[in-house]
Amino acid sequence: MDGTVGFAVLGPMEIRRGETGEAVTGRLRRTLLGVLLARPGGGVPADTLSDALWGERPDERAAARLQLHIHRLRAFLGDPDRLAFGVDGYRLRVAPGEPDADRFETLIAEALRVRAREPGRAAVLLREALELWRGVPFAGLEVPLLDDWAHRLGERRLTAYEALYEAELACGNETAAVDGLSALVREHPLRERLHALLMTALYRAGRPADALAVYRTARERLVTELGLEPGPELRALERSVLAGEPIGRAARPGPSGAPAPPVPRTPAQLPADVTRFTGREAELAELDALLARPGNSGPVLVTAVAGTAGVGKTALAVRWAHRVRDRFPDGQLYVDLHGYGPDRPVAPEDALAGFLRALGVDGGSIPPVPAERAARYRTLLDGRRVLVVLDNAHSAEQVRPLLPGSPTACAVITSRDALAGLVAREGAHRLTLDRLPPADARSLLRQLLGTRATAAPAAVDALIERCARLPLALRITAELARSQPSRPLADLAAELADRHEALELLDLDGDPYTAVRAVFSWSYQRLDPDVARVFRLFGVLPGHDTDAHTLAAMAGTGPRSARHALETLLRAHLVDRIAPGRYQPHDLLRAYAAELAADPGHTAERATALTRLSRYYRAASAAALDAVAPYEKARRPAAPAWDGELPALASPEAARRWLDTERAALLEATRHGPPELTRFLSDTLWRYLETGGYHDDSVTLHERALALARESGDRLAEANALRQLSTALNRSGGDLHRAIALLRQALVRYEELGEPELRDASLVNLGNAYASLGDHFEALRLYRLAQEGGAGGWALHRAALCNSGISLQLLGRYEEAAQAMRTALALCQEHGDRTNEGNILSGLAEVSLQLGEEDRAYEEARRALGLARETGYRLVESHALRVLGQLHERRAEPERALHHHIRAEAIAREVGDPGLIASALNSLAGARAVAGHPRQALREYAESIAVAVGSDHRDLLARAHAGIAEVHAGLGDRDSARAHWRQALIHCEALGLPETDRVRERLAQCGPEPATA
Structure with a gap:
């Protein structure tokens, strides 16, 4: 038999000889050939073939019967050498491209590669690929291995159809696309992407009502059959259609002229590919083979790349992920789980939250229960070709909730742990990464050092030995050599050899981690003292990344000196720049920095740095809140004097950007920081956390402040923390009855301490809690008590009036509500309180609407919306949009009303x-x-x-x-x-x-x- 043979599996099985096709008849022959094709080039044990042919029923004649069928298949193939027996079983020789499934995949890959710049060519390629299908693969054969392959092929076919109609729409062929998409939607009613494409085609073909009908039908099916709301893409499309906004390149601008809301993008979270990657060809080929093998027996391909620190696990996973990313057109997810290092490992539920956001789930819709998050994640990945890279895992328990359940997805995990649990329970394939072979290590140093390495092979071998053939150690050593270009490599090797203790560490108990530490020390000890001190500060710093201002504050220098030190550390590969102005060392380097900082010789330095950090965080937070909420400055604790330079925090926008960037570090600093820092941040950041909708962070911060206050016996600090925590619980949907109990405790403390102003503020907060319960009569009584106390200033009077107005409005007392709110509004305008001015205007707009004053309501709602967006008050933004929606309902403009209500609901979920x-x-x-x-x-x-x-x-x-x-x-x-x-x-x-x-x-x-x- 010559090389013109082909195997057709995309329909009834056939053998193609030249231009002629011959059907593969008989269930046993089709099963035998199908299983061998499912493992192309790989051995298939006789037991596996017997089970596929006759099930697991014991039959002492099975071996002889299998031999007979193998003989007959060889004769049918016409080339006895194609089917051979070896130590690993029967092996069918199949050349690339001979199965039509191979050609199908090749055409799709090429189409996906060119679709962005040549959609017309992509459409031609995809149609050619889809024309290879002649029916259902392996129909009538009940073999799990073939069922899995058929399912994967079917999923790939749907992906091809989706890509085809994306290309057709990109070419402007909306009308032609409608018929094909309509048929596909009928055949696959739960596939949201097909509904989205059909909606787009109909809308751009001038049929918006039909596009909305598609959305309604899709939503009804999804809710009825899956209990799920449509995903963000469909919701965004519905909003665009309702608003008459453009969709896609060929769309016309809508009547409002507003830009289309962003359609969630396919996640592409892979880090940048590794430069000068060397070796690992066998490991890359093994990963390729696992991905290509149709007969993978697990529900999803899971590969655990295990090995010691610094061996290059992440580099291998990232390099391979970039090589195969075209095979995963629905996206690539990546997370560093921080399994090893000075920080706590990333909790699975936190990683799931990040993945859900990347997949288009807004923050407010993320389930609070970890198991529900994992279920939502698996649902979103079902049927999608997504690559998930879980880097630096600590244990099987950490990654198990992050594994997709769909056979179309692939997960790659890196860990220092062998992850035996995943191998045993999930059937993961373990790829153990050893140290670089000497030849690859030499090649790496030659790439990094050029002719210097070529000219000194003995010195290169010595360096490789000192570095234990670890890629990370070799790269750092090469950087050390590059920093001294005139020095012979032999001298460097000799110096390292003379460091007897370091050499002992290289081979201590065969632990290459100590080799990494030794190589770090070679680079660290050549730093200038000021730069070395900055490097050690990374071992003291809370959080993962930082900027020059924070390091300058800890070091007692200026930001310019800190930036110089950071650039030096960058060149020495001791830190990475992860974003403009943000720096972070690798976990191993940070662990090394923490060891250095913990040395007894640096005790005083560490204590001084932490003290300065606490003062800096307090001073910067106070300055940021002075910009965000200047009207409340008198109510906040005074910041300590600060002799260093603060970031630019004068404008509200700059202050909010700083707070957003540093929020995680500020909260981490309270975990082990001094009590005065936690108390200060609790009393200072509450307004920012409330208006930004960071309610979970708010609860965490105030819980810590409360625990520290009780531990120290500080009753005033305890009362303040009780008050702030209760407000955060009210906002976050926590236990309202617990919030009320905490506020009553705070009231008792303030009475005992003689703090009437804080007592009255607590009465207002208590009124808010009762208002949340719907008891507006009790809320009004408490607001009145707070005002009668007379101890509070204008801000407390404003709060009591504003909240009274809301309760009066909800009780139908609209004139009284309007009077209270307008008095509160005047106070805001007098004192420059733009945040609460927007809040009150939003409430006034609703009251005006209920009084029938539509024009006034419209003006108030528009002003409220502008102020909410200016001040970042998301709650008010949602409320103002809701009032605008009600106005459009009054004006018999249902589509515009829906547009505003949909936006209001989306923001509410985010908050x-x-x-x-x-x-x-x-x-x-x-x-x-x-x-x-x-x-x-x-x-x-x-x-x-x-x-x-x-x-x-x-x-x-x-x-x-x-x-x-x-x-x-x-x-x-x-x-x-x-x-x-x-x-x-x-x-x-x-x-x-x-x-x-x-x-x-x-x-x-x-x-x-x-x-x-």
């Missing part, structure tokens, strides 16, 4: 405030009902009920039940309407809400209960 989320969902559901989407409205009301019940927001619960009842009444379902009106009435009567009479009347209109037998 994570449950009361805000439930309110936004209620308003959005009401707008859906008005726009003629009752089923969608019911789903959103139901979600609002779930949020309100979970956070004990009873007034929002009442309004959600009333909304559901109204929708059911409109649909003619009187029984369901009656049940929900009754629930709404129970809550309205208990809370004294203004809707009580209307709800009672609507319940009566439903008629009496149906009689029972």
Whole structure:
């Protein structure tokens, strides 16, 4: 048989000889050939073939029967040498491109490579690939190995169709794409990407109503069959269609002229490819073979790259990931799990949160329970070709929740641990990475040192021996040699050899980690003293990365000197620049820096650096909040005097950027920092954390402040922490009853300590907690008590008036609400409180709307929205958008109303405030009902009920039940309407809400209960 043979598996199996095809008949022959093709070039044990042919039933004649079928298959192939027997079983020789599945993959890879710049050519290639399909692969064969291969091929076919229609749309062929996409959507109703492409094609073909109908159908199927809302891409498309905004390159601008909201991008998180990567060809080939092997038996390909510190595990994983990234068109996820180093390992739930955000899930929608996060992650990856790189893992338990469950995904893990649990339980393939072979080590040094290495082979071999053939150690040694270009390599090798203790460390117990430490010391000891001190400070610093100002503060120098030191460390490969102005050492280097800093000879230096860091963080945080909230400066603790240079924090925008960048480091500093730092940050950062929606961080910070205050017996600090923690719990959806209990404790402390102003502030906070419960009468009583106390200044008076206005409005006392809010607004404007000016304007807009003053409401809502965006007050931004949505409903503009309500709901989820989320969902559901989407409205009301019940927001619960009842009444379902009106009435009567009479009347209109037998 010559090389013109081919194997067709993309449909009924055939052998192709030249231009002729011959069907593979008989179930046993098709099974035998299919299993051998599933392991091309690899040995298949006889037992595996027997099990595939006849199952696991014991048969003493199985071996003889298998021989007969092998003989017949050889004759059918026409080339006995193609099918041989060896030590690892039967091996079918298959040349690249002979199976049509190979050609299919090659065409797809080429199409994906050119689709961005040549969409027309990509479409031609993809159509050619799809034309290879003639039916269902391996139909009628019940063999798990072939089922898996058929499933992967089917997934790849769908990926090809998606890429084809993306290319067609890029070429402007919307109308032609609609028919094909419509058929695919009918065939695969749960595949969101196909729905998104069809929506795009219809919208760009001038059929927006049909595009929205596709979204509604997709959402109903997803919710009904999977219990899931549509993903961010579909939601973004719906918003664009409703707003008349452009979608894609060929779209026309919408009437508003606003840019289209961003469509979530495919994650591409891989670090930059490794420069001058040397060797590891066998390991790369092994990874390639694992990926290419169709018969991989696990549910998902998991490969654990294990080896000692500095051996190049990350470099290998990143190099291979870049080589195969085209095979994963749905994205690449990457996380450094910090399994080894001075920091705590990344918790699986935190890594999952990062992956979910990268996959398009907004922060407020990330489930709080780790198991739910893992389930959502696996759901999002199902059917998608995604590569997941889990770097520097500490244990199997750390990575197990991060493994995808889809056969289309691939996970690569690097770890110093053997991860035996993953191998045993998940069937992971372990690739153990040894030290570089001598030849590869020489090649690496030749690349790094050029002719110097070529001219001194003996010195190079000596250096390789001293470095234990570890790539990291070799690179650092080469940098040391490059920093002294006139010095012979032999001299460097001799000097290293003379360091007897260092040489002993190189081979101590065969532990190459100590070799890395030794090589670090060679580079470190050649640093100038000031630069060496900056390097040691990385071992003291909280958090992972930092900037020149922070290091200058710790070192007692200026930022210019710190930058010079950092550039020197960069050149010495002792730190990396991870972003403009941000620096971070590798975990091993940071561990080494921590060892140096912990040396008894540096005790005083370490203590001074931590003291200066605490003062710097307090001074910088105070300066940042002075810019963000200048009106509250008098209420914040005074910052310590600072003799160094602070970052540029004069503008609110610059201050918020600094706070956003340093937030994680500030919180980490409170974990082991001095108590005064934790207390100061708790009393200072609360406003920033509240307006930014960082409620989880806020709870963490104030919990630490409370624990430290109780430990030290500082009753004033305890009272302050109790007050701040209760507010954070209220915002985060924590236990409202616990928040109330904490506030009552704070009130007792303030009374005992004679702090009337802080007592009155706590009364306002307590009123807020009762308002969240829906008890607005108790909230008003507490606000009044706070004002009658008379101890607070204008800011407390403003807060009590503003919050009273909100409760009065919710109780239907609109004129009183407007008066209270306008008085509070005047105070804000008098004192330059732009943050709360936006907040009050937003509330006033809603009151004006309820009073029928639509023009005034519109102006107030627009001003509130501008101020919210200026000050970063996300909660107010959501509320202002919601009021604008209600205005458009009044003006009979349902699509514009929906547009604003959708944006308001999205921001509410990002903020994570449950009361805000439930309110936004209620308003959005009401707008859906008005726009003629009752089923969608019911789903959103139901979600609002779930949020309100979970956070004990009873007034929002009442309004959600009333909304559901109204929708059911409109649909003619009187029984369901009656049940929900009754629930709404129970809550309205208990809370004294203004809707009580209307709800009672609507319940009566439903008629009496149906009689029972």
